[in-house]
Amino acid sequence: MKFLRRWKIQILLFFAVVGPGIITANVDNDAGGIFVYSAAGAQFGHMLLWTMIPITIALIVVQEMCARMGAATGKGLSDLIREEFGLRITFLMMLGILITNFGNVIAEFAGIAGSMELFGVSKYYSVPICAVIVWLIIVKGQYKSVEKVFLAASFFYITYIVAGVIAKPAWIEALTATIKPPQLAAFKQDSYLYMVIGVVGTTIAPWMQFYLQSSIVEKGVTRRQYKASKLDVVVGCIFTDVVAWFIIVACAATLYVHGHSEIRDAADAAQALRPLAGDYAYILFSLGLFNASLFAASILPLSTAYTVCEGLGLESGVGKKFSEAPTFYWLYTILIAAGGIVILLPGLPLVKITVFSQVVNGAVLPFVLIFMLLLVNKKELMGEFVNTMLFNVIAWATTVIMIGLTALLVWGQLVGKTG
Amino acid sequence: MSTIALSELLGLLVYDLTGTAKGRVREVALAPQEDRTKIALFVVKTSSGNRLLPLTAISNIDGGVRATTPASDWALADGAEGLLFLSRDLLDQQVIDVHGRKVVRVNDVDFHQDTTLGRAQLKIGGVDVGARGAVRRLLKGVIPAAALRALVQRVPPREIPWDFVDLIETDAARRVKLKISHDRLAKLHPADIADIIEDLAPNEREAVFQTLDEGVAAGALEELEPRVQKALVESLDSDRAADIVEEMEPDAAADLLADLPEERTAEILVQMQPEERQEVTELLEFKENSAAGRMTTEYIALPVTATTNDAIEMMRTFEGRMESMSTIFLVDSQGTLGGAVPLAKIVLAPLGTPLLGLTQEPLIYCQENAKEKEFAELFDKYNLLTLPVIDQKNHLMGVITPDDVINMLRSKL
Numbered sequence: 151m152k153f154l155r156r157w158k159i160q161i162l163l164f165f166a167v168v169g170p171g172i173i174t175a176n177v178d179n180d181a182g183g184i185f186v187y188s189a190a191g192a193q194f195g196h197m198l199l200w201t202m203i204p205i206t207i208a209l210i211v212v213q214e215m216c217a218r219m220g221a222a223t224g225k226g227l228s229d230l231i232r233e234e235f236g237l238r239i240t241f242l243m244m245l246g247i248l249i250t251n252f253g254n255v256i257a258e259f260a261g262i263a264g265s266m267e268l269f270g271v272s273k274y275y276s277v278p279i280c281a282v283i284v285w286l287i288i289v290k291g292q293y294k295s296v297e298k299v300f301l302a303a304s305f306f307y308i309t310y311i312v313a314g315v316i317a318k319p320a321w322i323e324a325l326t327a328t329i330k331p332p333q334l335a336a337f338k339q340d341s342y343l344y345m346v347i348g349v350v351g352t353t354i355a356p357w358m359q360f361y362l363q364s365s366i367v368e369k370g371v372t373r374r375q376y377k378a379s380k381l382d383v384v385v386g387c388i389f390t391d392v393v394a395w396f397i398i399v400a401c402a403a404t405l406y407v408h409g410h411s412e413i414r415d416a417a418d419a420a421q422a423l424r425p426l427a428g429d430y431a432y433i434l435f436s437l438g439l440f441n442a443s444l445f446a447a448s449i450l451p452l453s454t455a456y457t458v459c460e461g462l463g464l465e466s467g468v469g470k471k472f473s474e475a476p477t478f479y480w481l482y483t484i485l486i487a488a489g490g491i492v493i494l495l496p497g498l499p500l501v502k503i504t505v506f507s508q509v510v511n512g513a514v515l516p517f518v519l520i521f522m523l524l525l526v527n528k529k530e531l532m533g534e535f536v537n538t539m540l541f542n543v544i545a546w547a548t549t550v551i552m553i554g555l556t557a558l559l560v561w562g563q564l565v566g567k568t569g
Numbered sequence: 570m571s572t573i574a575l576s577e578l579l580g581l582l583v584y585d586l587t588g589t590a591k592g593r594v595r596e597v598a599l600a601p602q603e604d605r606t607k608i609a610l611f612v613v614k615t616s617s618g619n620r621l622l623p624l625t626a627i628s629n630i631d632g633g634v635r636a637t638t639p640a641s642d643w644a645l646a647d648g649a650e651g652l653l654f655l656s657r658d659l660l661d662q663q664v665i666d667v668h669g670r671k672v673v674r675v676n677d678v679d680f681h682q683d684t685t686l687g688r689a690q691l692k693i694g695g696v697d698v699g700a701r702g703a704v705r706r707l708l709k710g711v712i713p714a715a716a717l718r719a720l721v722q723r724v725p726p727r728e729i730p731w732d733f734v735d736l737i738e739t740d741a742a743r744r745v746k747l748k749i750s751h752d753r754l755a756k757l758h759p760a761d762i763a764d765i766i767e768d769l770a771p772n773e774r775e776a777v778f779q780t781l782d783e784g785v786a787a788g789a790l791e792e793l794e795p796r797v798q799k800a801l802v803e804s805l806d807s808d809r810a811a812d813i814v815e816e817m818e819p820d821a822a823a824d825l826l827a828d829l830p831e832e833r834t835a836e837i838l839v840q841m842q843p844e845e846r847q848e849v850t851e852l853l854e855f856k857e858n859s860a861a862g863r864m865t866t867e868y869i870a871l872p873v874t875a876t877t878n879d880a881i882e883m884m885r886t887f888e889g890r891m892e893s894m895s896t897i898f899l900v901d902s903q904g905t906l907g908g909a910v911p912l913a914k915i916v917l918a919p920l921g922t923p924l925l926g927l928t929q930e931p932l933i934y935c936q937e938n939a940k941e942k943e944f945a946e947l948f949d950k951y952n953l954l955t956l957p958v959i960d961q962k963n964h965l966m967g968v969i970t971p972d973d974v975i976n977m978l979r980s981k982l
């Protein structure tokens with residue numbers, strides 16, 4: 151009986167802190183993620199699969215650092231940056247995050263527009279309606295109840311795993327490609343480099359770090375409960391990347407092999423699910439994409455408003471009235487409204503814009519990582535929870551590699567233009 | 570008298586007696602043991618390390634700091650215990666605005682500057698938590714100083730006077746050295762203290778909470794959300810936790826202890842005074858969602874033969890809360906509930922009136938195992954201020970008050 155009781159307590163402990171990691175992971179596979187992975191598979195086949203293992207390791211390390219910082223300090227990432235690095239750096243950082251996240255919000259609305267177009271609903275209806283719904287969910291304080299629906303619907307991602315299996319991909323090749331990077335020549339292509347940065351940027355997005363750490367703090371995870379939280383984070387990260395792997399494989403097996411290398415809209419991407427659902431692929435894909443986009447669209451603008459206001463010391467929180475936290479609500483409202491408006495511009499290449507926003511994520515990521523690394527190694531802040539050597543090596547390597555890749559891409563663009 | 574901001578002071582050139590620039594202002598420090606508002610010294614970054622320059626050796630601060638001593642007189646800055654460094658300890662950190670009753674982040678610090686008898690004096694006016702300080706710091710060095718001064722004058726200030734600023738220091742030893750107390754915070758309403766505590770990080774919560782006396786801490790603890798409440802009590806040693814729990818209303822104390830791990834509850838109970846312990850232990854036996862689980866055992870009960878004089882006498886010596894006095898209950902020698910007399914009727918009746926003649930009719934009560942919905946309906950139907958809870962033998966066990974009902978309903982909203 152005693153054993154049973156102890157076991158029950160362990161389970162309860164886990165469920166008391168579970169959530170932030172899994173939710174972050176699910177939002178990670180948002181419209182940006184789905185489009186980028188699809189495009190990667192369609193355009194390069196298996197050539198990007200090798201990135202999945204290093205990305206997963208980096209993702210786990212980075213997310214674990216955030217969760218640990220949240221549990222050890224009880225403060226959000228932007229709060230910590232502000233307290234340790236001062237107002238000016240925080241301000242620049244927040245400006246960068248605001249712009250990057252705005253790109254992500256646009257991507258979510260692109261996902262909404264794309265998925266609804268598959269049902270024949272014009273974006274001129276779907277985007278404004280969804281923008282209002284998202285705005286109301288938060289402002290009316292209904293987010294917590296809606297979150298569960300989103301989470302349940304996230305199981306749509308499993309369809310990609312099934313589709314990947316049914317598509318009869320070249321397993322051996324896919325697995326080999328997962329372990330073995332392609333020839334160096336591949337990196338000389340700007341388009342390949344662009345996609346690598348995009349894949350990293352969409353998987354380890356800057357906003358996730360701020361969002362996860364705040365969620366951990368809000369959940370009240372303390373140093374003692376931290377172990378359970380760690381499991382939550384690791385499980386979430388692995389789930390994200392397993393889904394990503396299967397999206398790439400599914401797209402490689404359906405689109406790439408048929409020479410359909412460019413994904414222009416959601417209809418192209420939906421082809422990947424054809425082996426599974428046949429003509430219903432559209433329905434399955436669009437429902438999944440719609441859910442993912444709406445889920446992320448309700449989290450991203452909110453998380454951005456929180457991050458920015460906390461960093462700058464402005465009143466924030468959905469519990470406050472509009473007049474008490476004007477900047478917070480205005481930021482939130484403008485992000486949604488402006489994000490929706492951009493998508494309504496006629497003739498916009500939705501997928502291209504989405505992929506671009508994820509490449510920006512990848513380019514901004516190292517800057518966030520540098521601050522995280524400086525913070526997580528401060529003894530007076532973290533105590534015994536400072537980074538281990540191994541974590542430092544992995545996180546610094548990620549930072550340096552991302553800076554290198556971005557520099558290479560920018561250099562390539564410059565040389566390409568002048569020459 | 571003029572004003573100057575911390576961000577304007579930092580980085581100013583410091584000239585020694587001979588008028589040569591020797592370094593720049595690195596820090597501005599207060600020695601709270603001596604004076605809570607007057608700046609004690611500057612830390613000056615010179616080519617030979619950080620030096621301490623006391624304000625008493627400064628004749629003028631105007632576009633540059635002019636010292637009246639040679640640079641060789643300035644002591645090396647090492648350790649410097651008992652000093653509050655404004656740039657490090659205050660700038661960008663969170664403080665409690667005791668007047669506005671919330672936690673705010675400091676953008677800048679404003680000083681009043683004065684020169685008396687050839688000596689410069691700086692006094693802290695307040696902390697800037699608004700856009701003015703933010704703009705000043707963001708644009709410092711980016712646009713010319715004069716233009717910046719003119720610009721920030723147009724930005725509306727949001728300043729908290731220094732007297733209303735409560736610092737948060739998690740290091741207990743440093744708290745003593747810097748004379749940081751939360752006397753002013755303690756004077757706020759417990760609900761406001763609770764809101765402020767909820768806005769802080771866990772170790773800051775504990776730090777603030779440790780400085781509050783048991784009575785205030787108990788009041789604030791009752792108002793905290795259960796999750797924070799639990800975490801805070803778990804951070805205290807059981808001795809102090811027991812002292813605080815004793816001061817809480819028995820029903821709130823029981824609710825709190827019921828949420829803690831069993832061993833912890835036992836530890837705290839052991840440390841409590843026997844009388845309070847018994848009350849709380851009894852309440853712990855009841856299911857939380859029954860009438861008995863929601864009631865408090867803090868009430869006034871008098872024999873059925875009592876008069877208004879007895880009631881008033883009893884109230885004068887009653888140690889519980891004001892709210893518990895709104896109804897006086899009448900019980901017989903067995904403890905059986907015989908009537909309820911509203912406070913207002915006692916006040917309006919002539920002295921010496923028997924209480925039995927003032928009872929509220931009909932007598933509304935509920936059984937100990939009544940469901941939440943049942944007693945909430947009674948409150949609504951009869952517009953009650955208190956509802957007595959009885960056991961199967963009609964003995965008075967405790968009282969449900971409106972705050973219990975409102976709490977319960979709010980948690981279901």
